[in-house]
Amino acid sequence: MSRIAIALLLASGLAGPLKAETVAYVGATVHPVSGDAIEDGILLVRDGRIEDIGADVEIPDDARTEDLSGLHLYPGLIHAGTVLGLTEISSVPGTQDTTEMGQVNAAIRAEVAVNHDSMLFAPNVAGGLLTAHVVPQGGLIRGTSAAISLSGWNWEEMTLAAPVGMHVAFPRSAAENEDDDDLSLIDEVLDQARSWSRAMTAWRDGNASRPRNNDQYAALEPVLEGEVPVFLHTQGERDMNAALDWANRQGFERIVLVGGPDLQHLADRLALEDIPAILNSVYTMPPRAWEPYDEAYVAASNLAEAGVRFAITDGGSAFNAGNARHITFQAGMAAAFGLDSETALKTVTLWPAEIIGMGEELGSLETGKRATFFAATGDALEVTTQIQRAWIDGEEYDLSRDRQRQLYERYRERPRR
């Protein structure tokens, strides 16, 4: 079986079960994200997938009807880079599986350590975050990430796609030094992986004996073949440019550039070379003392203007994982500083879906996509909006699982002294 077939099998085999039912969601203002909002729209869901969407959808006889009048329907939020599922309480080391030791961990797979009963999941679902790209941290070659649904009975059910990408941290010092030790190490590992891959091919063709097994090289093989994209994690503008030059030299065809507000200084290059990006946080200080106060706020707008496809995240640290749901507010801040609000919504729904290879499945409300969406009292980017219900693959999520709400309800009922 070819590696491509294996990868596809993984993707489909791990996809969670879809609920067998037909439901018509009526009365809400439906925001497909891929198109204009539909007032009093109808969303028809069959067996966990969107069958139809519009103002005049014919509702079949066997459909159950859910009245969502007064609410707004949005596709589930997608976090493009988080350690959700790999962390519980960041100050308690025993609850941390975010960061492996060592510099080269290509064979690490994030999905296998996702704790499906993490207490962090339900509050995030209650905030409309229904899909996450879980990314391992630490070292230079960090391993592969996974797209997970925030609901499931184990990590296999939660995993929508894996591997989504190989994560490489471009060494901070390499932009100024072509003999940088860390970059040399990455180059060396990649060269060895190529050699190993040639040896494996020779064996597969019956021309050589089987090379010794090596998990690291085996994990890098689909990356070198272009089947798995490289997510390049970078710091400042010079690193970003150097990282892209390096990736070109390496011959990587599918790259996602991950970084802070300096991404905006590469906007034209990213657009020209058609490289998508993950903007690590709008809520961050300007990287340099002399920069305008809104340097980080306007980054998204500058990227969008140049035509770059990008996702907005909160940086994805363990500290942020509990509130990964609040990426909408970061997108909203970008909107206050020049990004139009429809594009801002895309940066936390459709664009992250596309960047993590789930564009056909998630990120917008379109026929054929997964019925993964939430109902809110208003504009999804507004802080004052309340999220009332959420569905993942057509199944309504029981928000009473949210321990924060449980505590709220319990103490609201405390008899007054």
Next chain:
Amino acid sequence: MKKMKLLVLTLAVAMGPGLAGAHDIEAWNSPVPEQPDHVLIRNATVWTADEAGILENTDILIRRGEIRRIGEDLRAPRGSVEIDAEGRHVTPGLIDAHSHAAMLGGVNEMSLISTAMVEARDIVDADSINIYRQMAGGLTTMHLMHGSANAIGGQNVIAKLRWGADPADMIIDDAPGTIKFALGENPKQSNWQPDTLRYPQTRHGVAQVIDEKFQMARDYAEQHEAHTGRAARNRVPPRRDLEMEALVAILEGDIEVHSHGYRADEFLALMRTAEAHDFRIKAFHHVLEGYKVADEIAEHGAGASTFSDWWGFKYEARDAIPYNAALMHDRGVQVSINSDNPELARRMNLEVAKAVRYGNMDEHEALKMVTANAADQLGIGHRTGRLREGLDADLVIWSDHPLSVYSRPDQTWIDGRAYFDRERDLQQREAWEAERQELIALVRESENGEDDDEEQADDDEVPDEDEPGMQVFRQIMGGA
């Protein structure tokens, strides 16, 4: 909510050249802005954070830094600076009840379990760029606090964000003294490896040591009282002790206690200790489980200054819920929202908006949590925190509804001076960049100097999560 375009009206032009004058990205060469005799803000939606509530189409008249009148169709005195704020919203300047934003390092003197004698006023950093950036987010006052490494920390200071002023001139001089206490994981040193272990290592140890310190302070006060008049004539005076003097000032009500804490049990313990020594806790900070003992906090008379939604980053934050502010408010606790972080402090309006999202709090009540309530907790309600006649003209003109994610401060006024003006900021960027390039060229010319592109922006110990030790302690453990 529809995103509003910034009104084309350039306020800098409207205010005349005096106010639009040189204003720099560095404090040391930014003169304190002129204080006009009269400023009239017209036709705004005014959020008073006071009993008057939210007033539509309302004017605010400022006279030499003081709010003179709030009403409809006010007459502009001759020579007034007039601002057309139609379509925009005005709120009091925002107040951050818990900040470490402009302090010259050393936020934590963590050597002893009690360091009541150290004072934050000694390390105010008037040149911190955080002052300008926070002001651009509508903040006008901050409570600069000692760290949380000790049960009884140092004395704090309350400063206005007077960009360009000397440290001493930033400090609100008629504010009461405040002191930082801390409970839980930080003072008991659970989450980092200190060089030397220090008593206590448990919550009951923290409670015990605070109780003992106040017993010592009462003994100290008695000794000094006894050493007066005739009795003192032929006796060696008791030794002066700065720590004890601070604690005696707490007992006498001259210094108010603001205590960091997370768990319900420890709030109860501190309140009972204080009551036993006949004083009251002014406010619990962070107070993430405040909702569990809200009635007890209200009964004691303490305020609560919480994070809007931080949770789960340390074990004692496991039961932190974003409904906390609303729940405590419902039980009659006066609640404020604090930042504990100079970046977060740039959007406190959105932090209070979370109480609307999570607790159905009324929007005006929510805004009070970062204006009037914070001012009252800090004992500066007689000066600022509300839009009311007679108070300082500390206010923000917002482009839109102040709790909207699409809103942005257009101007921030402190003492009737326009310290931040977005139009002016935008206009001056080119000049700043030209000057920077000029300076870089000069440096390169003179010494073939290093490119300084990677200089760190922040002089306020922005925590680097890769770095072990106290910086991680401050960021990851949540709340110094």
